[in-house]
Amino acid sequence: MGVSKIASVDVIPKINEQFPSDDTLFLKFASSDLDSDGKEKALIEGVAKIHKKSDQKYNYVAKIEVPEGFGEIGAVIVELKENSTERFIDTIFIKNLGGSTIEPGETDGLSGMIRRIYTYLVVLFAIIRLVLESVTRCIKSLFRAPPVQQGSTTTGALGSPLNANCSTSETPVTFSCNSWIQPKNLIPDQRRIFFSTKSYLPGKTPAGLLKLRKEDLANLRGEKADGTTDKNERKAFERIYDYDVYNDLGDPDIDPEWTRPVLGGSDEYPYPRRCRTGRPHTTLDRSSEKRVEGDFYVPRDEAFSEVKQKMFPPNAGKKNKLGTNPFPNFTEVDLMFRDGIEIPPSSHDILKFNIIATLNSSDQPAPPSVQPDIIQPDSTKLKFPPPEALKRDKFLWLNMRINANAREILINAGGIIESTFSARGYCMEFSSLVYKKEWQFDTQALPEDLIRRGMAERDDKAPHGLKLAIKDYPFANDGLILWEALVEWMTEYVNHYYPDDKAIKNDKELEAWWNEIKEKGHPDKKNEAGWPTLETPKDLIQIVSTIAWVGCGHHSAVNFIQYAHAGYFPSRPSIARINMPTEDFDIIPEKFINNPESVMLEAFPSIAQASTVAQTMLILSAHSPDEEYIGKKIEPAWAEDPMIAKAFDKFKMKLDKLEKTIDQRNENSELKNRRGVGLVPYEVLKPTSGFGVTGKGVPYSVST
Incomplete structure (x- = not known):
């Protein structure tokens, strides 16, 4: 006799999306076991209908x-209806049919209440029957098979496992999908x-599950x-x-x-690889897409x-159309962060913001540093929140989608960077040259990075086993705590699943993963x-x-603090448009002697350039409301695994302690490099953050 179960599916709609009331999902469930002939068992099919909905979930x-x-x-x-x-x-x-379950389409009122009472009684008797059957099976198994160790299994006549706990049919099953269908x-x-x-x-x-797993991996690789x-041009839904x-x-x-030039695939321009798109080649350069x-x-x-996509401007489609007018004086520079600036029409598409549209589309208020009345995305006027460095002293100062966005508007020919x-x-x-001369995998670890840059040397007696060249070095001091927390978490996780060398060597999938990183991700340096x-x-x-x-601590340290340190461009101008006068007083131009401010402003970025850089840094430095830290x-x-759950709790506690340690260090008046005159408090490696531009928060990124 079979067992009735309920499959419950949570589906998250897009913003303002409504599903039809008769919408359905087609489900087919596979057994973990083979049948007595060594073949996959027939799939269990079910049709899921809408049971209830909220603003965030169906x-x-x-x-x-x-x-x-x-x-x-x-x-x-999982399958959807065609079209x-x-x-x-x-x-x-997947759970046993329980009293809290209401059949799809059931209504309230007296008839609904009668149905629910009837359902509860049916379920109650079903549970009693299942318990009795389970006890009976347990008793029988004691006489049919020798005792087995806790958690081990043996195979019954039909090829199904018999657990030491007698039956696993009542155990709920969870599928964490988080995926588009x-x-x-x-x-x-x-x-x-x-x-x-x-x-x-x-x-x-x-x-x-072996054949299904092989099939799923083949789908991810595009194998037919x-x-x-499949080497066709990729489509957005794939x-x-x-x-x-x-x-x-x-x-x-x-x-x-x-x-x-093409970056990657040559001795002259070695480079890591990007995600393949398969677009047609250009007419004039057959090596380019x-x-x-x-x-x-x-x-x-x-x-x-x-929510996060709206934080990024659309593909501007225009290049090298930024204005060249300099700021007339330093007062106008400050006014850019107070009253805003007018944008020339030719630059409007490049400079317009999309941050507020994002924040207003969520149910959360805009962060204090980016309020709706500050930046108007569809107007020709921009106003920037004052960077933290400007508040203190005005002269002291990317996942696969990030990578794709960067290739669209940031690092492309004539784009924002150029x-x-x-x-x-x-x-x-230049970035290719640095990769060629400097990059290697083992020096990406924080301790090795510090040693390579001459910022530390090994010392077993020093904290973390490193003696820092600069004792008050916030990035190293905070980063090493985070590094050690990561290593401990990874150690407990790896040792749980790979207790010895043999387990590593026998895992061919793990070997293939490491080879792919070297041979496909970095073939120019393999x-x-x-x-x-x-x-x-x-x-x-x-x-x-x-x-x-690299994906969390290092990325956060160089990314989320950009606007705070360099948003006020006189502190860190991105470009010098003319040569600055030298210290040789004999050749200093008369113009500089008479009006040094105007010469400096001519060298600084133009109004449009400064606005574009500030906008870009503001966007890149902002955390999305749905950021995961x-x-x-x-x-x-x-x-589900008690050992792993315990190790994760330890990791979480270490991160909580790091937050408090950073606060204590920033309050220490002797640590001048953390909070000296004109400096932004160094909080960038605090693990958590609110959304917006905060200068702190450590999420994982796969774009670095």
């Missing part, structure tokens, strides 16, 4: 019948597969059933991950002046949320020094700690 439910001997549900395939709109599936729960007509040859939150090493993956790889060189920064078909007016492709799940920084069209070539071997748990801990540090949200798969 809940769908389906009643399914799990046959006796089916085993534990380990995967689900429907995409859906963001948050979580799927497309209608079947858009991607007819791919099934959307999700796996439960139980964690398995590849060698211990249940037999019933015939063994070939979820294919592939690599390519940076060959889309230039735009030679529009103007030969905007031809740029054409640029498009819309967003550059990233896999659908890597796209920003609607238009506002001194290196102009050579900016990205044979150079600096790549650790991956043979022991210690090796893996160092590798994942380094990756985590390290240590704040435990993954469902981690929460």
Whole structure:
């Protein structure tokens, strides 16, 4: 006899999106076990209908019948109606039919109450029956099989596991999806597969899930059933991950002046790889891809949320049209942060803001530093919140979607960087040169980075095993605490799943992951020094700690403090438009002697350049309202494992302690480099933050 269960699906709508009342999701559940013939068991099908809704979430439910001997549900395939709109599936729960469940379409009133009472009674008797059957099975199993250790399993006649706890059929199953689902007509040859939150090493993956897991990985790689790889131009709704060189920064078909070298794939211009888009080649340069007016492709799940995307300006489509007029005097510079500035019509598309549209679309108030009356996105006037450095002393001062946005409007030929920084069209070539001469994986770890830059030397007697060249070095002092917290968290996690060297060497999927990082992510440097071997748990801990540090601590330290330190451009101008007079008084121009202010303003960025840089830094320095910070949200798969959950709690406590330590250090009047005259308090490595421009907060980023 089978067991009735409820599949509950949470779906998050887009802003102001309404789903049809008769909307449905098609669910197919797979067993973790094979049948007695060694084949996958037939899928359990269910149709989920809308049960209830709120402003933030729709809940769908389906009643399914799990046959006796089916085993534990380990995967689900989700399908949408053809020609429907995409859906963001948050979580799927499978639980026993319980008294709190209301059938879809049930109404209130007397008839509804009678139905609920009837349902409660039916469920009550069903639970009693299940308990009796479970006890009976437990008693029988004691006489049919030898005792097994807690948590171990043996296979019954139908191929289903018999747990030492007798039955797993009553155990709820969770699928943490967090993914967009497309209608079947858009991607007819791919099934959307999700796996439960139980964690398995590849060698211990249940037999019933092996083919499904292989199929899902093939879908992510764009591999077809015939063994070939899909190399077509990517579409926004797809979820294919592939690599390519940076060959889309230039735009030679529009103007030969905007031809740029391909970064990556050559000895002259080595570079890491970007996400492949597969766009057609340009006419004049067959090695470069054409640029498009819309967003550059990233896999659908890597796209920003609607709230975060609106923080970034659309593809301006215009290059090198920034004005050249200087500020007439320093008073006007200050007024830019008080009264705002008029934007020339030709620059309006480049300079207009989208931050307030974002903040106003959420239910949260705008942060104090960016209020709706300060920046008007559709007007020709901009006003910037005073950077923290300006408040103190005016003369003291990127995930895959970020990467794609940068290629669209920031680092492209004639884009913001080339238009506002001194290196102009050579900016990205310089970054390639630095990558060629300086970058190697092992020196990205914080301790090695400090040593390489001459900021520390090893000393076993010193805190963290390093003696700093500058004792009061806020980035190092705070960063090393964060680094050690990361290493400890990674150590406990890795050692739990990989207790010895053999476990590492037997994990072919782990080996393939590390090879992909080297050979596909950094093929121009795959044979150079600096790549650790991956043979022991210690090796893996160092590798994942380094990756985590670069994506959280290092990225935060250089990104979220930009506006506070450089928003007031006289402190850190991005460009010098004329040569500054030298200290040789014999050749100082008379103009400088008579009016030094005007000469300085001619050298400083123009009004349009300063506004563009300030806008860009303000956007990049801002946290989205839906930002996720390290240590704040435990993954469902981690929460299911007591050992991992405990390790995460320790990690979280260390981060909480770091927050307090940073506050204490900033209050120490002897630490002049943290809060001296004109300096912004160094809070950038405090793990959490509110949204907006705060100069603190450490989320994970995959764009670095």
